[in-house]
Amino acid sequence: MSAGVPNGEAPPTIPVRHEPAFPNTTHVARREYLELVRSRLFHVSTVTLAVLAILVALLPIVARVAERGSVTQVAIVSSDPDLSKRTISTLDLLLNQSGSGKAGAYELTGLTDEADAIAGIDARRYDAYLVAARTADGHLAFQFHLGETAGDAAVQQLSIGVFGVAVLDFTARNAASGFRLPELDVLRQSGQGGAAAPYSASNSASRLVVGLVFGILIFITIVIYGMWVAAGVVAEKSSRVMELLVSAASPRQLVIGKALGIGLAGATQYVMILAPAIATLLLEDRISAAVLGPGAGISLSLEALSPTLLLAFLVFYTLGFTLYALIYAAAGSLVSRPEDLQIIALPLSLIAIIGYLQAILALTGGITGFIRFGSFVPFWSPFVMLTRLSIGRVEPQELLISILLLLGTIAVTAVFAIRIYSAGVLLYGQRPGLRAYIAAARHG
Numbered sequence: 399m400s401a402g403v404p405n406g407e408a409p410p411t412i413p414v415r416h417e418p419a420f421p422n423t424t425h426v427a428r429r430e431y432l433e434l435v436r437s438r439l440f441h442v443s444t445v446t447l448a449v450l451a452i453l454v455a456l457l458p459i460v461a462r463v464a465e466r467g468s469v470t471q472v473a474i475v476s477s478d479p480d481l482s483k484r485t486i487s488t489l490d491l492l493l494n495q496s497g498s499g500k501a502g503a504y505e506l507t508g509l510t511d512e513a514d515a516i517a518g519i520d521a522r523r524y525d526a527y528l529v530a531a532r533t534a535d536g537h538l539a540f541q542f543h544l545g546e547t548a549g550d551a552a553v554q555q556l557s558i559g560v561f562g563v564a565v566l567d568f569t570a571r572n573a574a575s576g577f578r579l580p581e582l583d584v585l586r587q588s589g590q591g592g593a594a595a596p597y598s599a600s601n602s603a604s605r606l607v608v609g610l611v612f613g614i615l616i617f618i619t620i621v622i623y624g625m626w627v628a629a630g631v632v633a634e635k636s637s638r639v640m641e642l643l644v645s646a647a648s649p650r651q652l653v654i655g656k657a658l659g660i661g662l663a664g665a666t667q668y669v670m671i672l673a674p675a676i677a678t679l680l681l682e683d684r685i686s687a688a689v690l691g692p693g694a695g696i697s698l699s700l701e702a703l704s705p706t707l708l709l710a711f712l713v714f715y716t717l718g719f720t721l722y723a724l725i726y727a728a729a730g731s732l733v734s735r736p737e738d739l740q741i742i743a744l745p746l747s748l749i750a751i752i753g754y755l756q757a758i759l760a761l762t763g764g765i766t767g768f769i770r771f772g773s774f775v776p777f778w779s780p781f782v783m784l785t786r787l788s789i790g791r792v793e794p795q796e797l798l799i800s801i802l803l804l805l806g807t808i809a810v811t812a813v814f815a816i817r818i819y820s821a822g823v824l825l826y827g828q829r830p831g832l833r834a835y836i837a838a839a840r841h842g
Contacts, residue, residue, distance in 0.1 A: 422648070426655025427662070430630065434663040444667050451675035459686045470552055473507045473515040473527035481538075481567075482508045485530045488566055489559040504555075519545040526552065528560070538564050606761055609788030612711050613757040615668065616718055616780050620750050623664040624722040627656050628730030628739055631819075635734050649820035653812075657723035664719065710787050710797075717804045718780025721811060722750065728815040753778030757785040765790045774800050776807035 434440055453460075474489075476482035486506045493504045507524070509515050515527035522545065529541040540560045542553065678685075729742045756772045765786060773783040773792075779800045786792050 422651040423655045423658070426652055427659035430656050430659025431663050434626070434660060435666060440663070440667065444670050447667075448671045448674055451671050452678050455675050455678040455682065456685070459682065459689060470504045470526070471507070471524045472504055472556070473509050473518055473524045474530060475509045475512050475515050475527055476530040477510060478530075478532060481530050481532060482510075484567065485528070485560075485563050488563045489556070492559045492562045493555055515543070519543065526556070528556065530560075530563075538567055606789060608707070609757070609761050609785045612707075612784050612788060613754060613761075613781055616711075616715055616784065617750060617754040619664050619668070619715060619719055620722045620780070621747055623660055623719065624726040624746070624750075625739075625743055627660050627723045628726040628743055629736065630656060630660070631727055631730030632733055632736050632739050635731070650816050653724065653727045653816050653819050656727055657720060661716070661719050661723060665715075707787055710784060713801065714780040714784050714804075717801070717808065721776065721780075721804065721808050722746065724808070724811050724815040728818040731819045731821075749777050750781075753781040757781040760785045761789060774803060776804045779804055 472489075474482055474485050476485065486508055489504065489506055509527070512527075512529065515524065518524040519527060524545065526542060526544045529543070531539050531541075533539050538560075540563075542556065544553065725746060726743070729746060730739065732742055733739055753772065753775075756769055756778060759766075760769045760782065769782060769786070772778045773786050773796070775782075783792070783797070783800045787797075
């Protein structure tokens with residue numbers, strides 16, 4: 399075996415025979431699959447991730463339980479006794495549902511001196527205080543002062559509450575003309591030239607959650623299982639098992655078999671993780687009713703999980719993993735020691751991270767021109783296009799172009815990955831220079 403080759407010269411390679419991929423490919427895939435699913439690491443990680451997935455599904459109920467009985471203390475500061483009384487009664491009606499005392503209730507205290515409210519904030523008697531005043535033209539002006547215990551949710555609810563105070567105050571002072579809230583309809587355009595559909599906050603939130611979950615799943619699949627492909631190649635090289643494998647199967651059969659076997663193991667694990675999590679989500683309303691009592695159920699909208707989106711997830715999961723698995727297999731063949739693997743794997747992980755970050759940006763900031771461009775780049779499209787499908791509108795031709803570009807890139811990558819793999823698996827010790835591998839990829 400060669401300990402190294404002169405820089406610029408192609409390393410020795412295993413001849414790439416053009417025999418059918420089966421049955422050796424299936425033997426390699428079966429071996430990789432069984433070895434992985436029978437390992438202790440697979441069992442422990444599956445149980446751990448399944449428990450975490452169930453806990454995530456139960457987080458809304460846990461949050462409700464933690465908040466039950468909690469009271470947000472708010473001081474209402476105003477020099478106008480009538481305004482102070484009206485503000486307290488309106489906020490109590492809007493925020494506490496006439497003082498029902500449910501989770502997240504607000505206790506409102508009237509004060510005339512702002513210094514007392516500041517002292518109460520410092521002593522943590524109050525979580526926040528609200529200054530209510532009337533301007534010279536008769537309009538109301540409010541000012542929030544938050545303590546360290548007040549969160550964003552409290553600010554949002556109090557903001558809605560003071561709007562109600564202003565509306566009722568205006569109505570009381572203009573009883574003759576009356577006041578009527580404007581009608582507001584929010585629609586979302588469903589497709590090019592198609593009819594707009596009513597906007598649903600629950601559906602929008604569900605789409606964001608589904609897009610986030612799918613993006614995380616594909617990212618973890620590519621990075622973790624891709625690394626397992628590379629680590630398997632390095633382990634076989636370091637233990638000299640590779641010398642036996644290459645005598646029984648061609649590089650093409652080994653690469654395809656490894657990607658297929660480890661990919662199926664990853665799919666198996668995800669089914670075992672998602673099945674209990676989805677079952678928990680479906681039963682979440684009943685669980686919350688049992689824990690929190692009738693009428694306190696939580697209904698998580700799963701309408702965003704359409705068959706089309708699930709099919710798209712399967713397609714992009716398969717194609718994305720195949721592309722990166724081929725690259726990771728070739729990268730693993732370049733090193734002989736497991737500790738050297740991280741040096742080569744880091745750049746590959748960064749490429750995947752860029753695509754994942756684009757998907758997150760799409761969830762939080764909408765579909766920009768750069769995000770749209772990223773959905774067609776083969777190394778990023780498994781993340782970005784799936785996110786676009788989850789939260790936005792994708793034309794059929796855009797989806798077709800993205801998949802065709804991904805398939806074409808996989809075909810080209812497979813040719814070069816197999817050539818590099820056939821050269822790298824026989825090299826031990828000193829790693830040849832970059833030119834040598836470029837020569838192997840061109841002429842292998």
